[in-house]
Amino acid sequence: MNVLRRALAGFVVLLVTAGSAGPARAGKPVFELEIRNHLFWPSELVIPAHTKVKLLVHNTDPTPEEFESYELNREKVIMGGRKGVIFIGPLAPGEYPFFGEFHPKTAQGRVIVE
Amino acid sequence: MLLTSVIIVLREVLEAALLISILSALSVVHGIRRGWIGLALACGFVAALGLGYGIDTVSNWFDGVGQEVSSAFMQFAIYIALALMLYLLGAPDGHGQRTTRMLAGLMTMIVALAITREGFEVLVYVLGFAGNLKYLLVVLLGSAIGAGIGISIGALIYYLLRSLPRGPAHGASLVLLVLVAAGLVSQASLLLIQADWLPARLPVWDSSALIAEDSVTGQLLYALVGYEATPTAIQAGFYFGGALLMLLVGTGAAFRRGRNSVDKGET
Numbered sequence: 165m166n167v168l169r170r171a172l173a174g175f176v177v178l179l180v181t182a183g184s185a186g187p188a189r190a191g192k193p194v195f196e197l198e199i200r201n202h203l204f205w206p207s208e209l210v211i212p213a214h215t216k217v218k219l220l221v222h223n224t225d226p227t228p229e230e231f232e233s234y235e236l237n238r239e240k241v242i243m244g245g246r247k248g249v250i251f252i253g254p255l256a257p258g259e260y261p262f263f264g265e266f267h268p269k270t271a272q273g274r275v276i277v278e
Numbered sequence: 279m280l281l282t283s284v285i286i287v288l289r290e291v292l293e294a295a296l297l298i299s300i301l302s303a304l305s306v307v308h309g310i311r312r313g314w315i316g317l318a319l320a321c322g323f324v325a326a327l328g329l330g331y332g333i334d335t336v337s338n339w340f341d342g343v344g345q346e347v348s349s350a351f352m353q354f355a356i357y358i359a360l361a362l363m364l365y366l367l368g369a370p371d372g373h374g375q376r377t378t379r380m381l382a383g384l385m386t387m388i389v390a391l392a393i394t395r396e397g398f399e400v401l402v403y404v405l406g407f408a409g410n411l412k413y414l415l416v417v418l419l420g421s422a423i424g425a426g427i428g429i430s431i432g433a434l435i436y437y438l439l440r441s442l443p444r445g446p447a448h449g450a451s452l453v454l455l456v457l458v459a460a461g462l463v464s465q466a467s468l469l470l471i472q473a474d475w476l477p478a479r480l481p482v483w484d485s486s487a488l489i490a491e492d493s494v495t496g497q498l499l500y501a502l503v504g505y506e507a508t509p510t511a512i513q514a515g516f517y518f519g520g521a522l523l524m525l526l527v528g529t530g531a532a533f534r535r536g537r538n539s540v541d542k543g544e545t
Binding site: 192214216218226227228230234235237238240241243244246247248249250251252253254255256265266267268269 | 407509
């Protein structure tokens with residue numbers, strides 16, 4: 165039990181250290197996406213290949229939306245009127261569709277990686 | 279709108295339902311009274327409400343990635359509880375009162391956490407339509423249908439496991455448990471990659487030609503064992519590492535149990 169407790173503590177320390185390594189994460193390119201009227205603006209986003217980028221998604225609708233993409237392997241709920249941070253990449257060149265899971269017929273877009 | 283809500287709720291409910299089925303089947307095999315399920319469901323729903331209510335605050339933790347970090351943390355907690363469970367299931371005292379109580383406690387915690395995770399997403403989705411009565415009714419209907427399908431699939435798995443004789447039922451449940459645990463920990467690593475707490479590289483393989491992630495089989499496998507068509511090295515590493523660790527725990531526990539039986543002069 166003692167070993168387990170120490171392992172757990174070590175794990176928590178690891179997580180906290182990883183989380184506070186802020187400066188190491190600074191400098192990632194930021195791209196902005198807006199959700200308005202259950203649509204993505206812009207619906208096409210061009211990002212550099214092989215680079216991890218930060219997506220700042222601003223949901224200006226009053227209701228929540230979930231940014232989701234099977235190709236990008238990302239999903240995140242963003243409440244109405246709030247901004248969400250999602251890191252994507254690094255990605256090989258190509259097109260990666262994403263959609264709003266709560267309104268999939270209208271909220272669609274793709275990330276074009278060049 | 280109806281179909282969308284069916285699919286959304288089905289996916290969330292399925293993940294929790296499968297875990298509950300496996301743990302319920304194990305309870306029966308090991309003579310653990312199943313009263314814990316009700317308690318776990320209740321705790322889970324309450325916690326899901328709390329998380330849904332506090333989602334704004336939580337989202338802003340850790341520079342906007344609080345959701346991912348708390349979700350990942352819950353996954354890791356479930357994983358550790360599953361490993362402890364696996365160890366206890368092979369423990370030498372063969373399920374005396376104390377072990378049974380601990381097992382029930384662990385199962386309660388696991389299910390409550392799983393329901394919190396899945397439940398809050400469903401809640402956020404449904405409550406988003408609270409202001410629009412027409413949509414809300416459709417969404418509630420769709421959610422009920424989706425939940426019903428998810429619970430039915432869970433029940434199917436439960437009865438499939440129960441239909442096996444005791445030995446194979448135990449074995450099959452444990453195999454599923456190891457895969458579920460590996461899937462959970464790999465999902466957690468994906469969340470941390472999304473939050474930029476873990477680095478990422480290009481995916482190491484692409485199996486979408488075999489099983490596409492958005493196909494029915496793919497979704498089922500995702501919910502059950504965390505199937506990913508394009509995992510990165512870290513995700514795959516967490517998956518296989520997670521499975522390996524569980525196997526080691528299980529083997530260690532079985533070994534201790536076997537040795538203890540021999541010592542006691544049993545066969």
